[in-house]
Amino acid sequence: MAILKIARMGHPVLRRRADSVADPTAPEIQRLLDDMAETMADIGGAGLAAPQVHVPLRVVIFRVPAERLSGAEDDVAQDLAALINPVIEPLGEDMELGWEGCLSVPGLKGAVPRYSRIRYRGVGPDGAAIDRTVSGFHARVVQHECDHLDGILYPQRMTDMRLLMFVEEGARYPISLEPA
Numbered sequence: 001m002a003i004l005k006i007a008r009m010g011h012p013v014l015r016r017r018a019d020s021v022a023d024p025t026a027p028e029i030q031r032l033l034d035d036m037a038e039t040m041a042d043i044g045g046a047g048l049a050a051p052q053v054h055v056p057l058r059v060v061i062f063r064v065p066a067e068r069l070s071g072a073e074d075d076v077a078q079d080l081a082a083l084i085n086p087v088i089e090p091l092g093e094d095m096e097l098g099w100e101g102c103l104s105v106p107g108l109k110g111a112v113p114r115y116s117r118i119r120y121r122g123v124g125p126d127g128a129a130i131d132r133t134v135s136g137f138h139a140r141v142v143q144h145e146c147d148h149l150d151g152i153l154y155p156q157r158m159t160d161m162r163l164l165m166f167v168e169e170g171a172r173y174p175i176s177l178e179p180a
Contacts, residue, residue: 075136
């Protein structure tokens with residue numbers, strides 16, 4: 001396994017649509033997943049998409065730690081999971097504003113609207129179909145990572161650029177996203 005270099009905002013691999021994976025069970029896909037998992041563990045992220053490590057394939061990994069759960073019914077903890085050739089379907093029009101950071105946009109965070117509840121489908125590295133309905137942080141992290149597969153970074157989803165800030169400034173001058 002290897003720790004891979006993270007592509008940063010501005011790199012062409014982050015601006016294009018990633019290619020579908022023909023064989024999710026191929027040994028090179030398993031090696032990629034292993035390297036992505038080691039990279040994410042080293043950096044401490046919640047998710048990572050293959051384009052972020054300079055590989056333009058429709059592959060994401062993510063985890064949903066219990067301490068990040070929102071309390072919503074379908075917001076469930078998830079050990080490290082791999083999702084290949086994912087498809088996301090919003091379940092309703094409800095959106096939630098939440099803080100996001102990104103390994104490809106280091107040092108910044110922003111308030112991003114995301115669908116509250118989604119269904120995601122894809123394939124696991126064993127070739128088995130994955131089909132889940134989730135909400136809360138679980139839905140947010142999947143949407144964030146899958147955006148990378150379409151060449152979208154979270155600042156492009158923001159509706160109020162006043163809520164884009166350096167992480168350190170956000171810690172010094174916190175802003176609540178809860179309605180007053």
